[in-house]
Amino acid sequence: MAFKKRVVGVIGLGHVGAHVAFNLGVLGIADEVKLCDVKSEKLVSERQDMMDAVMFMPHRVNYTIASYEELADCDVIVNAIGDITLCASGNRDDEMHFTVPQVADYIPKVMAGGFQGIIINITNPCDVITDLIAKKSGLPKGHVFGTGTGLDSARLVSAISQQTGLDHHSFSAYMMGEHGNSQIVPWSLIKFGGKSLAELEQNPAYVFDKARVQDETIHAGWVTYSGKHCTEYGISMTAATMVRAVLRDERKIMAASAPLDGEYGETGIFCGVPSVIGANGIEEVIEYNLPEQEMKDFKACCATIRANIAKAEEFWK
Numbered sequence: 515m516a517f518k519k520r521v522v523g524v525i526g527l528g529h530v531g532a533h534v535a536f537n538l539g540v541l542g543i544a545d546e547v548k549l550c551d552v553k554s555e556k557l558v559s560e561r562q563d564m565m566d567a568v569m570f571m572p573h574r575v576n577y578t579i580a581s582y583e584e585l586a587d588c589d590v591i592v593n594a595i596g597d598i599t600l601c602a603s604g605n606r607d608d609e610m611h612f613t614v615p616q617v618a619d620y621i622p623k624v625m626a627g628g629f630q631g632i633i634i635n636i637t638n639p640c641d642v643i644t645d646l647i648a649k650k651s652g653l654p655k656g657h658v659f660g661t662g663t664g665l666d667s668a669r670l671v672s673a674i675s676q677q678t679g680l681d682h683h684s685f686s687a688y689m690m691g692e693h694g695n696s697q698i699v700p701w702s703l704i705k706f707g708g709k710s711l712a713e714l715e716q717n718p719a720y721v722f723d724k725a726r727v728q729d730e731t732i733h734a735g736w737v738t739y740s741g742k743h744c745t746e747y748g749i750s751m752t753a754a755t756m757v758r759a760v761l762r763d764e765r766k767i768m769a770a771s772a773p774l775d776g777e778y779g780e781t782g783i784f785c786g787v788p789s790v791i792g793a794n795g796i797e798e799v800i801e802y803n804l805p806e807q808e809m810k811d812f813k814a815c816c817a818t819i820r821a822n823i824a825k826a827e828e829f830w831k
């Protein structure tokens with residue numbers, strides 16, 4: 515009897531892609547991981563290094579090298595190409611002139627191979643590239659999505675956890691909007707074991723500095739980048755968790771760059787919002803009744819993304 519293998523492709527084996535591929539093995543998520551990059555020597559070395567680690571992984575994983583077309587049988591592809599040196603300015607949009615033409619060129623090649631699975635995008639500017647992949651692939655709505663504010667939400671949870679002393683898993687908090695400098699903290703959504711932030715703050719032991727938490731969250735990426743010239747652990751765990759949610763049809767709620775189709779009064783953009791992730795990718799965008807100011811700030815993020823999508827079109831249309 516043959517069991518179906520869980521096959522995941524990773525395009526772009528830089529700092530981020532290599533960690534995603536490694537985590538897919540270490541966390542027992544994939545049976546085969548197909549590695550794809552323009553640097554053929556790097557691919558051979560990464561594959562060798564990962565195969566050397568399989569002995570210590572929870573189950574057998576086969577790491578293979580694949581062309582764009584050979585990713586056809588993947589259940590999920592994680593897109594992680596880029597040139598991280600272009601982000602040194604502190605603005606993820608500065609990578610657009612490189613990433614947009616690359617992605618516009620190879621997504622049709624991936625599709626020409628017959629790929630029919632789910633694509634999760636990491637490449638920056640994340641919401642813009644996710645929109646581009648959706649357009650170029652023609653895959654059904656929800657089958658293309660981005661890590662979006664998934665990583666930023668993990669950073670928010672970490673910042674609150676450090677200030678309140680509460681465990682990361684004991685409360686829920688999400689960043690929304692752009693995976694970029696205009697992202698927002700919707701304080702109204704935070705729940706501590708069912709209690710709202712206002713209720714929690716009635717206990718002085720849990721009062722924390724919101725401005726500092728917001729600042730630490732938005733600038734966390736730059737703290738990481740400044741000393742090592744990349745970010746890799748947080749983003750690769752975010753993406754691997756999303757891959758698992760798809761492969762195991764978990765219907766897990768995470769913030770992700772999701773297609774908005776009327777939710778929050780927005781249409782035609784990808785934006786970071788809490789979403790249900792399952793076998794069909796983004797299965798539902800969760801719509802909250804945000805207070806007036808949070809809604810205004812969120813709409814401003816959507817305007818920024820919309821303008822960047824228009825700017826990106828100059829590089830591929």
Ligand SMILES: NC(=O)c1ccc[n+]([C@@H]2O[C@H](COP(=O)([O-])OP(=O)(O)OC[C@H]3O[C@@H](n4cnc5c(N)ncnc54)[C@H](O)[C@@H]3O)[C@@H](O)[C@H]2O)c1
Nearest residue numbers: 526527528529530551552595596597598616636637638749
């Ligand atoms: N969304 C997020 O939260 C998040 C977090 C961290 C990094 N990123 C982004 O992820 C991307 C990768 O970051 P990194 O640090 O790994 O970059 P990196 O420069 O270390 O590696 C990029 C890799 O992509 C490969 N590549 C470039 N063009 C390619 C193509 N056409 N086909 C196949 N491979 C190609 C390169 O050869 C290189 O190995 C960047 O866009 C970065 O900004 C996003």
